[in-house]
Amino acid sequence: MEKYSDRLQRLSFSQTFVMSNKVRELRAAGTDIISLTLGEPDFDVPADIQEAAHAAIDNNYSHYSPVPGFLELREAVCKKLKRDNGLEYLPSQICVSTGAKQAILNVLAAIINDGDEVILPAPFWVSYDEMVKMMGGKSVIVTTDISADFKMTADQLREAITPKTKALLYSSPCNPSGSYYTYEELEAIAAVIAEHPQITVISDEIYEYINYDGTHTSIAQFSEIYEQTAVINGMSKAFAMTGWRIGYSACPKWLAEACEKIQGQMTSGANTVAQKASVTALNTDPQQYRYMIEEFGKRRDIVYNLMKEIPGFKVNYPQSAFYFFPDVSFYLDKKINGTLISSVDDFAMFLLENAHVGCVGGLSFGDGHCIRFSYAASEAELREAMRRIKDLLENAEIL
Numbered sequence: 001m002e003k004y005s006d007r008l009q010r011l012s013f014s015q016t017f018v019m020s021n022k023v024r025e026l027r028a029a030g031t032d033i034i035s036l037t038l039g040e041p042d043f044d045v046p047a048d049i050q051e052a053a054h055a056a057i058d059n060n061y062s063h064y065s066p067v068p069g070f071l072e073l074r075e076a077v078c079k080k081l082k083r084d085n086g087l088e089y090l091p092s093q094i095c096v097s098t099g100a101k102q103a104i105l106n107v108l109a110a111i112i113n114d115g116d117e118v119i120l121p122a123p124f125w126v127s128y129d130e131m132v133k134m135m136g137g138k139s140v141i142v143t144t145d146i147s148a149d150f151k152m153t154a155d156q157l158r159e160a161i162t163p164k165t166k167a168l169l170y171s172s173p174c175n176p177s178g179s180y181y182t183y184e185e186l187e188a189i190a191a192v193i194a195e196h197p198q199i200t201v202i203s204d205e206i207y208e209y210i211n212y213d214g215t216h217t218s219i220a221q222f223s224e225i226y227e228q229t230a231v232i233n234g235m236s237k238a239f240a241m242t243g244w245r246i247g248y249s250a251c252p253k254w255l256a257e258a259c260e261k262i263q264g265q266m267t268s269g270a271n272t273v274a275q276k277a278s279v280t281a282l283n284t285d286p287q288q289y290r291y292m293i294e295e296f297g298k299r300r301d302i303v304y305n306l307m308k309e310i311p312g313f314k315v316n317y318p319q320s321a322f323y324f325f326p327d328v329s330f331y332l333d334k335k336i337n338g339t340l341i342s343s344v345d346d347f348a349m350f351l352l353e354n355a356h357v358g359c360v361g362g363l364s365f366g367d368g369h370c371i372r373f374s375y376a377a378s379e380a381e382l383r384e385a386m387r388r389i390k391d392l393l394e395n396a397e398i399l
């Protein structure tokens with residue numbers, strides 16, 4: 001008898017996981033590796049947020065919270081959504097979860113039946129496709145490329161919709177491309193969605209604050225699809241709180257109740273100490289934490305200037321998040337120093353083994369042309385990583 005469930009067997013390990021294992025193995029063997037594989041800020045949690053967590057422990061916030069989170073935190077989320085996004089939500093529409101990841105899973109679990117289709121503009125965050133599979137759904141991938149700044153148009157969306165389409169799931173700002181959708185682009189997408197009331201938009205805005213020109217639009221702002229939209233956000237990227245595991249969804253009432261029902265049977269309320277710390281983070285003027293974004297912005301420019309000089313790399317200038325997603329298709333089906341590169345994942349492995357720089361091949365992001373570099377690393381590491389790759393490729397025999 002097969003021990004594992006069909007559900008488990010539908011899932012794959014992500015390429016990020018494969019690459020970080022390889023990085024660990026090479027480091028254990030004494031190789032000096034610069035790993036640009038990880039999607040987390042390299043800053044400490046700001047001191048005022050840490051103090052709020054200490055105070056929560058001192059004040060004995062050690063019992064279960066309500067399933068959708070403390071009312072105080074849900075009120076802080078509503079205030080944030082109003083202040084930053086012009087969105088009106090009641091605390092009863094907010095469900096605080098164990099990371100944005102769980103918030104997305106709650107929504108998918110609430111709406112996806114076996115065989116339902118979920119539209120994923122590619123490149124997409126690696127977990128989306130796996131989460132859809134976990135819930136029995138089918139991903140319908142809409143391909144974009146560097147010439148379109150990795151963004152799906154409203155026409156592409158219209159073509160992908162079928163009677164089985166249940167959701168559209170995307171991140172803006174986007175991991176892995178670093179692009180974000182403008183007001184006008186989202187307005188056009190919202191107009192298509194409004195024609196299909198059976199579709200829910202799951203708008204993952206976890207990188208909202210890491211936006212260099214500061215013009216974030218949430219698709220929930222288009223009132224004709226407010227009732228069809230789940231806004232996802234969280235503390236991980238904006239406040240360098242990845243390990244604290246707090247995310248949230250803001251949904252129409254019908255969907256918020258469903259998320260609470262699911263979460264109540266899965267994990268209950270999220271970590272109470274981290275919830276209390278999140279109240280402080282959200283109630284503080286975001287400008288106070290802007291120093292992290294400015295630092296990311298500096299690194300973006302450094303990497304951009306160095307990366308565009310690497311032979312065979314096509315690079316866009318990402319406006320948000322902390323990733324580069326260069327098109328390296330020049331190397332596909334070629335031999336570099338005798339190693340055949342059959343896919344972008346092979347190319348990422350080649351760079352790790354030969355330049356000792358870790359990045360992630362695009363296949364698990366739904367893209368066969370690009371590789372992803374995180375620039376959540378020190379300036380010295382970033383410069384050295386780009387130098388190593390350029391040296392390797394400039395001097396390689398390419399056949």
Ligand SMILES: Cc1ncc(COP(=O)(O)O)c(C=O)c1O
Pocket residue numbers: 039098099100101102125171174175204206234235236242245246247
């Ligand atoms: C686009 C996107 N959404 C969600 C998440 C997960 O966030 P959290 O740590 O809140 O679960 C990530 C983390 O890498 C991400 O890149």
